[in-house]
Amino acid sequence: MKRLIEGFKKYLTEGTTILPTNKVGRIVYDPYEGLGSTPNGTEVDYMGFTVWMTPSNFIKLNPARGDESEFLAQHFQQEGDITVAPCWIAGEYLDGVWRVDGHEGRGRAIEINKIQPNELMPVHVFPREAMRARSLTKEMVLSPIQSEVSNFQVKPSTAILDGKVVESWRETSWTGADDEKVDIGQVVDYLGDNVVELNVSELSSQLPSLPTQGAERVAAANLDYPVIIVKSEGQYKYILDGNHRLQKAIDTEEGTIKAKVLDLDNPETPEVFKRMFGGAA
Secondary structure, three states, rough: HHHHHHHHHHOOOOOOOOOEEEEEEEEEOOOOOEEEEHHHHHHHHHHHHHEEEEEEHHHOOOOOOOOOHHHHHHOOOOOOOOOEEEEEEEEEEEEEEEEEEEEEHHHHHHHHHHHHOOOOEEEEEOOOOOOOOOOOOOHHOOOOOOOOOOEEEEEEOOOEEEHHHHHHHHHHEOHHHHHOOOHHHHHHHHHOOOOOEEEEEHHHHHHHOOOOOHHHHHHHHHOOOOOOEEEEOOOOEEEEOOOHHHHHHOOOOOOOOEEEEEEEEOOOOHHHHHHHOOOOO
């Protein structure tokens, strides 16, 4: 992601009105000349915004609409760089979630997934209800995007709104001995979708006082997102991410809270996490 963003920033100028040509691996994303280009794609900073996700997540968001394209398969078999237009989705913003109800580019995503499944790709998002970029906020463009056929969601960590990079909490990082660094995105990616429900009263009794930044931040916390808790020696030690969410759950007398647990006793937990988070909070 850092490499992708740095590559993007070098193209940004005051007059930027669309996503510029961007190369990731062998794929060149060009909204003007790339295979599958559309007029809306060249006006995304007026019509909507851009996020990044893996091709497999784009595929999961959108239902299949026929067999795989032989033409696309042949296009992606060429040597060297492959130039395509970014995929796009359309949807309505309801209750803090983008609900997908249209898309274009699933075939391209399938072929990209065969070549570089772990690389992020730009995806244009076009709001419904005549909503345009000028009406959008940072919170909205970083909100979850939900599939039109299931409860599967993608939570963007970075977006482009009106030609500007918008980044989320995934920029949070920790630096240890010898300048060793871990960011919250690495932790989230490792924990995946393993969410548990923990008793709020029992959890808070095991933890030290929660460092929060005021009642407004607590009140604004969204309990739909899991907190991340460090566990060691069989005990919950501290909140790595989500102090305001847990405090809100305590204040509103919630019975349980969604959580992801970083268990430092688990032999599969990366050693860098054990070194970084093994001490006190």
